[in-house]
Amino acid sequence: MLKKQTVSVVTFGCQMNEYDSSKIKGILKNHNFPIIEDYKKADVILINTCAVREKSEHKVFSLIGRLLLIKKKRNLVIGVGGCSAEVSKDYLLKHFPALDIIFTPENYPKIAQFVENALKGQRSIHEIIEDNEEVVVESMFEECGASACISIMKGCDNNCAYCIVPQARGAEISRRPETIFKEIELALKSGVKEIILLGQNVNSYQFKDITFPQLLDEVAKIDGIKRLRFVTSHPKDVSDELIHVIKQNRNICRNIHLPVQSGSDATLKRMNRGYTYGHYREIISKFKAAIPEITFSTDMIVGFPQETEEDFEKTFQAVKDINFEGIYLFKYSVRQGTDAEKMDDDVTPKExxxxxxxxxxxxREMVLKKNKSLEGKIVNVLVTDFSKKDKHKLCGRTENSKAVNFNSNGEVNINDVVDVRILAGFPNSLEGEIVKNN
Ligand code: SF4
Incomplete structure (x- = not known):
């Protein structure tokens, strides 16, 4: 049999892209293409791109440029998918005419055919096909480890002023529950213990009359799921029913990622977020009243156009008030094609x-304090790997995503859920010792 050419998939960006890349790899594996990690050695390189920030897209363009130079010296097929393939397709065609494949998520069922064609010298530059064909790929979770991301929807119907996602990923489409359940079953068969439901705005999931809280409740009841998470939630769509479902199902992690973006109503309005800080605060209070141990992480942007010192102080106050477990903090930078591009980006880079x-x-100070306060306490840890610093130790994550390194008793395996006594708290991690296997 003729040896098949090797394929490498390079992934930029978010968990949704990681999920899509697993699917692409699974489909190609099913067509007997060997998948390799080191893209420099591959015969076919597919780049799954991110266009959320201009900086990330520039990284993608620079990689394509470098690969096209290599392509001049040896046989190499280069394909580009993901957000840039949708929002910057014309740019890609104009500036990188030697690209072999441009593909979108709608093209995944045909990705093996595109690669075969490209290997024969035929380009596949594809229009967006709205056929919504659902692909379930048996092997896509084989290398997942302890945790698997499952997409429950694609696209977004919101129009946050700074965000390019609705243009890159299109309107919101919720996936069929049967497909979601099938993928969860495959993930669990591969040894996964934690399921992360993914969507740009999971709270607005709706398939026929099935809403997100109903879907979450059903998923939580599947045997074998030790931990269940979901990202990303939009504050305007969080319901009392969702809080109730989380309270009722102990395997849903007591740490919710709820992007606040700003603590100033004026800034939230310019961002077109659709809620006030007061509303956000009310959701937090409801969660805490129902589930006292719950914690929150968030996304925040500072220096959004026309953010005054007073606006910023409100955001800073929100940080102090809510005491987030983690913050994904960004300095605003303009993204072409968004509504915010038309606004005056008047906060100086220094400010x-x-x-x-x-x-x-x-x-940082708050997280260190919290980590130190855990010393002597027992936390529940999902074991994900060997510790990077010391291969004799294992590492894992607490329910609120804190990294824990700990000495094993020799009976613990990766993917196990164990109790660990915390011996020391550091700025970015915890150190502990095993207490018992669960
Ligand atoms: S909810 Fe807003 S920030 Fe999130 S993907 Fe949709 S438009 Fe972008």
């Missing part, structure tokens, strides 16, 4: 940096 540093330093 953006100052605001960023104020929140970051405060948050």
């Amino acid at each position: 953006k940096q100052r605001r960023f540093d104020l929140i970051l330093n405060y948050q």
Whole structure:
């Protein structure tokens, strides 16, 4: 039999792209293409791109440029998929005419055919096909480890002023529950213990009359799921029913990622987020009243156009008030094609940096305090790997995603869920010792 050419998939960006890349790899494996990690050695390189920030897209373009130089010296097929393939297709065609494949998620069922064609010298530059064909790929979770991401929807119907996702991923489409359940079953068969339901705005999931809280409740009841998470939630769509479902199902992690973006109503309005800080605060209070141990992580942008010192102070106050477990903090930078591009980006880079540093330093101190306060306590850990610093130790994550390194008793395996006594808390991790296997 003729040896098949090797394929490598390079992934940029978010968990949704990681999920899509697993699917692409699974489909190609089913067509007997060997998948390799080191893209420099591959015969076919597929780049799954991210266009959320201009900086990330520039990284993608620079990689394509470098690969096209290699393509001049040896046989190499280069394909580009993901967000850039949708929002920057014309740019890609104009500036990189030697690209062999441009594909979108709708093209996944045909990806093996595109690669075969490209190997024969035929280009596949594809229009967006709205056929919504669902692909379930048996092997896509084989290398997942302890945790698997499952997409429950694609696209987004919101129009946050700074965000390019609705243009990149299109309108919101919720996947069929049967397909979601099938993928979860495959993930569990591969040894996965934690399921992360993914969507740009999971709370607005709706398939016929099935809403997100109903779907979450059904998923939580599947045997074998030790931990269940979901990202991303939009505050305007969080319901009392969702809080109730989380309370009722102990395997849903007591740590919710709920992007606040700003603590100022004026800024939230310009961002077109559709809620006030007061509303956000009310959701937090409801969660805490129902589930006292619950914690939150968030996304925040500082230096959004026309953010005054007073607006920023409100955001800083929100950080102090809510005491987040983690913050994904960003300095605003303009993204072409968004509504915010038309606004005056009037906060100077120096001022953006100052605001960023104020929140970051405060948050670091708070996290260290929290980590130190765990010393002597027992936490539940999902074992994910060997520790990077010391291969004799294992590492894992607590329910609220804190990294824990710990000495094993020799009976613990990766993917196990164990109790660990915390011996020391550091700025970014915890150190502990095993107490018992669960
Ligand atoms: S909810 Fe807003 S920030 Fe999130 S993907 Fe949709 S438009 Fe972008």
